[in-house]
Amino acid sequence: MSILRELKKRSSHSCELCSSEEDLSIYTVSPYKEESMDHSVILCSTCKGQIEDTSTLEVNHWRLLNDSIWHELDAIKVISFRMLQALKETGAGWAEDLQDMMYMDEPTADWASDGLPKEGDLVHKDSNGVALSVGDSVVLIKDLPVKGSSMIAKRGTPVRNIRLDPDNETYIEGKVEGQTIVIITEYVKKT
Numbered sequence: 001m002s003i004l005r006e007l008k009k010r011s012s013h014s015c016e017l018c019s020s021e022e023d024l025s026i027y028t029v030s031p032y033k034e035e036s037m038d039h040s041v042i043l044c045s046t047c048k049g050q051i052e053d054t055s056t057l058e059v060n061h062w063r064l065l066n067d068s069i070w071h072e073l074d075a076i077k078v079i080s081f082r083m084l085q086a087l088k089e090t091g092a093g094w095a096e097d098l099q100d101m102m103y104m105d106e107p108t109a110d111w112a113s114d115g116l117p118k119e120g121d122l123v124h125k126d127s128n129g130v131a132l133s134v135g136d137s138v139v140l141i142k143d144l145p146v147k148g149s150s151m152i153a154k155r156g157t158p159v160r161n162i163r164l165d166p167d168n169e170t171y172i173e174g175k176v177e178g179q180t181i182v183i184i185t186e187y188v189k190k191t
């Protein structure tokens with residue numbers, strides 16, 4: 001039996017988060033890439049879309065986390081933990097309370113926080129003090145001379161898919177006109 005069929009059977013042909021039966025597909029929880037019964041779940045397009053792009057979060061949709069944090073599948077607990085993290089960042093106080101209530105064994109907790117900043121990690125912040133993550137997009141808020149060239153990166157220039165300097169929280173890297181440059185965090189704004 002294919003993984004998709006097995007997963008659909010496990011989920012009774014419904015989204016394993018919100019029970020919707022529409023537009024179902026497999027979602028594999030990072031950092032895992034290969035579809036498997038342990039690391040993959042069946043989700044509807046609403047849940048999956050918002051997990052993949054948390055800037056589209058509809059806060060009320062995620063009230064479903066009240067139930068899903070108690071789910072028997074570790075993969076669902078991991079998704080729940082991460083979505084609560086994203087909701088916390090939007091200022092949803094209930095999300096913090098719910099996250100505090102969660103119980104996960106140690107391997108699952110490690111999985112859930114994989115990719116999230118750990119204590120002791122450097123936190124890179126933009127000019128407004130907003131935390132930056134790998135893959136974020138920013139704009140320059142000031143004209144910047146590019147080291148080793150005559151180019152000036154203009155204020156307002158978008159820089160997509162940034163990387164963070166692991167040794168210095170005031171530096172990020174990103175591409176401007178095809179060239180990777182180091183940019184000081186106080187000269188950028190997250191978009």
Ligand SMILES: [Zn+2]
Nearest residue numbers: 015018044047
């Ligand atoms: Zn759903």
